Amino acid sequence: MKLVLYSGGHEDENFELDSALIKLTHIRRPKITYIPSCYYGSEEYYEEFVRHYQGFNITKFYYFPIDIPYSDVLLEEAFKSHIIHLSGGNTYYFLKNLRRKKLLRRLREFVQKGGILTGLSAGAILMCPTIHTAGFPSFDRDENEENIKNLNALKLVNFDFFPHYKNSNRYDLALKDYTEKTKIPLYAMPDGSGIIIDRNFLKFSGRSYCFFRGQKMPIKGLRQNLQFL
């Protein structure tokens, strides 16, 4: 399993994660599929994405919005890429459309077959067992405008991911409160940080924090075997 979870931030902040991603591919010119969380307004983000990864000598990109109708031809092509990137956006809306189009299973299969899945913010949260972390704290959350009840996500990792984390009391209170009720760790990542998973190994990039059973622990450059998480 090869995953890269990005918290967010500017392109240059994510250089380390991007470099790690390129190493994961073992291919000189990998092909990337970009799946936006929402078609509306995504062309600009896609263009930024392309311009950024062109800097890593990637030349083949495939843009695959899922909340507009598409033919099987387009769907099959999307899954032929070496890397699939799930963009940021509203996590609820993204999950709703992935489920409605039966793409959660396709994405799991893609990863199981050796494809690399990357996600930024909402896209990273989707790799977790659920997308609960999109719904708090109250001052920094996605609106569940779609009123989705089933928050189960891709379940590719056995932890929660909290993007755009700011090292402050009000975030900590919310995250401690949440992890008191859960049995898995929550990794809170400021912009520019992220997690790289290569087979069974997990590596943190940038400043990272673990919240577990109501406690906060800073992490730095820790490489862990997933089996122990």
Add this chain to the structure above:
Amino acid sequence: MKSLKKNKSKVLEKDPYRHFSSIDGRHPFQKKVPNGFVKYPARKRHGGKVAFFNFEFAKEMGLIPQEHPHELTGALTEIILATFSIQIINEWDLENKTSIREEDKLPYEYMATRYLQMQHPNKQGKTSGDGRSIWNGMVKHQGRLWDISSCGTGATCLSPATIKYKKYFQSGDPTISYGCGYSEIDEGLATLFMSEVFHRNHMKTERVLALIEFPKGLSINIRAHENLLRPSHIFRFLKQDNYQGLKKIVDYYIDRQVAGGIWKDVPVQDYRRYDYFLTQFNQTFANLTAKMESEYIFCWLDWDGDNILMDGGIIDYGSVRQFGLFHEEYRYDDIDRYSTSIKEQKDKAKYTVQTFIQIVDYLKTKKKKNIKMFKNDRLLKKFNEIFAEEKLKNLLSKIGFSHKYVLFLLKNYLPQAEEFQRQFTYFERAKALRGMKKVPDGINWDAIFCMRDILRVFPQLILSRSKLLKNSEFIDILKSNYAKKEDLVLTAYRKRKISAFQKAYIKLVEIVAKFDKISQDKVLLELSMRSGIINKFDRVTGDSITNVVDKLKNLKPKLSAEELSDILVEFREYQNLDPDRKRVKITKTERQKKIFNGMLKIVREYREGL
């Protein structure tokens, strides 16, 4: 003196709306073309509220200061209503001695302009023109001029109803609908949304400055443009063999284009001025009709030169549509006649040019010759050339080629570009086997392929797989919801066409890659990103605008003018299909977000329609 000047500028700063005061019915046209209008006294019309105000446009026109917030202040509301919430005192009022309070009477008269209209029994324009509109005036700002006109300000004697029933009508008479002189808010909203989308996509058009809403869905719709003269204003004098009138109105138009800074190199001598005028008009109309055909814009052009402005601007959105597919057989049913179709627009525009050739000859020789004598004029050949080149240019741009590459291909690889156009046109014009059918407001023979879809997706697929699509894949992407199984049969001919389309497309990519010494993948990537915007999945259509307006109209509570303005900007920006553009982003409230999402659903649902 210095201190006096300072004081004066301070006074002016205190009155940010002072430019409204010049909009009082007076207009230079009244002096220059005395036979071109009917004058009406007017009075204040009470009970209206400002439903929309186009802040950006008002700034462009200099009506409000640049730094003015997008907020309808009390003072701004007051001045908008005082300037535009008016009604003419018409012939019925005079006959029936309608009581009007002195304080409601306005100081100046307003004009309803006369122009040719084919739906009128008199084909010389003796009785036709603005049936429910008046011109409010003209404003000047930073070297540009704007004409302002309002629709729904009362029944004039130029309305078809007056002629048909041989009597004058009371403004608002419910028995006569269109002839009553009032307009409705949904017409205003539809014009507003469509015209702003067109304007954002570089189409010349009248724009809505403000909407004033009255009870029962009535409204005054205020529109403005740099020059509101139509060909039909001029044709009227030609039909009446009125040489002096014709000369005055053509001279007025030329002078106005110069005064507004639009034409900068007009010769001085009459003879040459008219030639210049003709060349400009020909260029404008050839470009316009090519653009309309390329963008599937339906605008009912006909011999009367109505429904379009002299400078190629779109006006009167009642019958203007943007199709999702090339529905070339669609005709609007106007009760006693069908409209022209989109593919006939070119010939109608050409005939309009031919009429102007006749006019200019008349102006030069003082002898009016039969229009048929000009059917082989060299200018009409030029029209065909410009039209053909523009169509091809538009197609290359729609593929996603930047301006530089479009010009390069046209100049150096015309046969290859034309080859692609031939293959493209085959699919664009393919129609359903079931033939002509009735649609809610006319007739149509459905197009079956969505060319925007293939242009959007094709470069991506080729980039991704580095090989051509199978026939079935190609059709799968291209087919629209109008296509039935029997329409999609892969005949040997169609297979050849699919192959030819793909090869012609790739050929253009190869040429550009070689020219710029870059990889074909890079060309395809750029095309995919640009065409993703140009050929957006959810491009607005006439049907979608009608439904969006219905939704907005029925919202409860109603949108405030500011909320409507924000939603309009967001909608217009989303429909901006220029890949080189910068989008204006609006922060939406939760309510606006919900409304906007609803609008988006409608646009997607009707994206292939009329």
